[in-house]
Amino acid sequence: MSDLVTIKDKQFKPYISQQQISEAVKKIATSINNELKNDQPLFLVVLNGSFMFAADLLKEVSIPCEISFIKVASYHGTTSSGTVTELIGLSEDITGRTVIIVEDIVDTGITLEKLITVLKRKNVKQIKVATVLLKPDSYKKEFTIDYYGMKIPNDFVIGYGLDYDGLGRNLKEIYVLA
């Protein structure tokens, strides 16, 4: 593993190695291959953070599947009082499909909740969630996280797709605030 990484005002130290990430990703892929082989799932990769995980995961997925990339956009509607969530990039008809949400990290679960709420309205068959990292002390939502690589404490991490202010996504390993 390499040494400290400085991004803007912060220093990060090595936390999860490439080898550990690779094993975690393979474990997720094996579960998906075993459990969803008859479902031809559609992987919905949530950009930007999940690009690296998605590439590694899908290389290990050996069952028939489709892949699409989405972004979650939230804005305040002009007439309604609440926040409107929109999925950008979803062109497939997902009625009756098994959808696997591919996330980099689940922290509070707010992003996931928004996503699942929108997907449920589209009458999918089932929704599964796959994430590299899960922060269980922070996660307070009820949705099951079907596949996760590792549980971590409430520390800020970067690398393997995760960023600090847009930077650090390209790091091969995961780093934590030093």
Ligand code: IMP
């Ligand atoms: P949530 O909505 O609180 O679950 O957070 C989800 C999003 O917050 C993730 O997809 C990340 O973009 C970002 N996030 C949460 N924790 C971290 C972290 O430790 N490092 C970098 N980004 C994070």
